[in-house]
Amino acid sequence: MANASGHFSPSIPSLRKRNNPPCIGIYRYGFPSAEGISKRVFCSSTIQGAEVSPSQSRVPRLISKGCKLVGCGSAVPNLKVSNDDLAKIVDTSDEWISVRTGIHNRYVLTSNDSLTALAAEAAQKALQMAEVDPDDVDLVLLCTSTPEDLFGSATQIQKALGCKNNPLAYDITAACSGFLLGLVSAACYIRGGGFSNVLVIGADALSRYVDWTDRGTCILFGDAAGAVLVQACNSEEDGLFGFDMHSDGDGLRNLNAPIVENEVDRTLGSNGSVLGFPPRRSSYSCIQMKGNEVFRFAVRCVPQSVESSLQKAGLTASSIDWLLLHQANQRILDAVATRLEVPPERVISNLANYGNTSAASIPLALDEAVRGGKVKSGDTIAAAGFGAGLTWGSAIVRWR
Numbered sequence: 001m002a003n004a005s006g007h008f009s010p011s012i013p014s015l016r017k018r019n020n021p022p023c024i025g026i027y028r029y030g031f032p033s034a035e036g037i038s039k040r041v042f043c044s045s046t047i048q049g050a051e052v053s054p055s056q057s058r059v060p061r062l063i064s065k066g067c068k069l070v071g072c073g074s075a076v077p078n079l080k081v082s083n084d085d086l087a088k089i090v091d092t093s094d095e096w097i098s099v100r101t102g103i104h105n106r107y108v109l110t111s112n113d114s115l116t117a118l119a120a121e122a123a124q125k126a127l128q129m130a131e132v133d134p135d136d137v138d139l140v141l142l143c144t145s146t147p148e149d150l151f152g153s154a155t156q157i158q159k160a161l162g163c164k165n166n167p168l169a170y171d172i173t174a175a176c177s178g179f180l181l182g183l184v185s186a187a188c189y190i191r192g193g194g195f196s197n198v199l200v201i202g203a204d205a206l207s208r209y210v211d212w213t214d215r216g217t218c219i220l221f222g223d224a225a226g227a228v229l230v231q232a233c234n235s236e237e238d239g240l241f242g243f244d245m246h247s248d249g250d251g252l253r254n255l256n257a258p259i260v261e262n263e264v265d266r267t268l269g270s271n272g273s274v275l276g277f278p279p280r281r282s283s284y285s286c287i288q289m290k291g292n293e294v295f296r297f298a299v300r301c302v303p304q305s306v307e308s309s310l311q312k313a314g315l316t317a318s319s320i321d322w323l324l325l326h327q328a329n330q331r332i333l334d335a336v337a338t339r340l341e342v343p344p345e346r347v348i349s350n351l352a353n354y355g356n357t358s359a360a361s362i363p364l365a366l367d368e369a370v371r372g373g374k375v376k377s378g379d380t381i382a383a384a385g386f387g388a389g390l391t392w393g394s395a396i397v398r399w400r
Contacts, residue, residue: 080106132229138196141201143181184243224361322381
């Protein structure tokens with residue numbers, strides 16, 4: 001629904017020569033109400049300076065679009081690793097892990113597995129549920145911190161799905177908050193760019209960056225992929241009511257996996273050239289985390305973010321059907337739910353079976369809840385992600 005130049009007309013032409021306020025109102029903290037003028041996008045069908053026939057109108061058309069979640073899917077690797085399995089390689093036990101985290105099992109990619117294939121499987125299931133052909137997909141957003149290529153893996157998912165119309169595909173890197181950022185990005189493309197079908201995929205293989213001798217981190221993470229299809233709809237059917245997103249670079253010290261130089265390259269000399277050149281080959285270190293600091297960050301910031309999204313949506317915590325948080329630690333889920341006064345029976349949790357799957361955790365839990373009959377059409381969900389960066393955010397959505 002964009003004009004020929006790919007841009008949106010920012011205002012309605014006026015007989016008076018005055019500056020009109022912008023009409024596109026996709027703000028950092030969430031979308032305005034359905035009645036607000038800022039949800040209206042004016043799209044011109046003409047190119048500035050071009051000749052226009054009398055039958056063509058120079059007045060932009062008023063477009064009011066919403067977006068909704070219409071399909072979901074997920075996939076996990078074949079290899080299941082229990083707490084008892086971990087106890088064979090590190091000093092821990094099922095009781096020690098489950099009491100502190102709520103986790104009993106996780107699934108891990110092997111050397112023969114591909115994260116891209118896992119993501120494509122989840123995306124295909126989402127398309128099947130939504131009854132949308134791959135050729136009708138306008139955009140593929142892969143939310144991951146562990147792509148299988150330095151330059152990203154989203155295009156390989158587009159290829160695997162067989163999208164013949166070459167839709168844009170790219171990666172979003174925001175760790176465990178990635179899926180929420182992808183969801184809001186999809187809404188922006190639909191509401192402001194005229195896209196109709198956007199695949200949002202959360203997929204991570206953090207097991208590849210775990211120190212399996214460190215019981216403080218290796219017990220937490222699993223691998224998985226989850227996906228949703230976000231589809232354009234009439235504004236009356238809009239299913240994204242409000243959102244809130246933040247980041248704080250100071251928190252990087254509490255959760256990171258920095259680049260380190262390979263020791264083997266120290267034998268290479270500079271051959272008399274500039275000191276430090278050529279640069280040594282590098283790779284990412286294992287995940288380093290200060291668990292107590294991350295816990296304090298999550299239980300403080302996540303409830304605030306959810307409350308902010310609810311306020312923008314004109315809702316209260318008591319009016320939502322489900323609280324769906326990033327599945328990091330059961331203690332975090334319980335603490336956030338308590339602060340929001342959401343009863344346990346309305347909190348979606350599958351952490352015990354999958355562990356922390358990073359960007360995949362929210363769509364994975366959603367897919368399981370939908371296919372299990374827990375989440376039903378019309379249900380309102382408060383979702384929130386939080387993780388490395390530090391980044392965090394929330395969104396209030398309606399399922400289908």
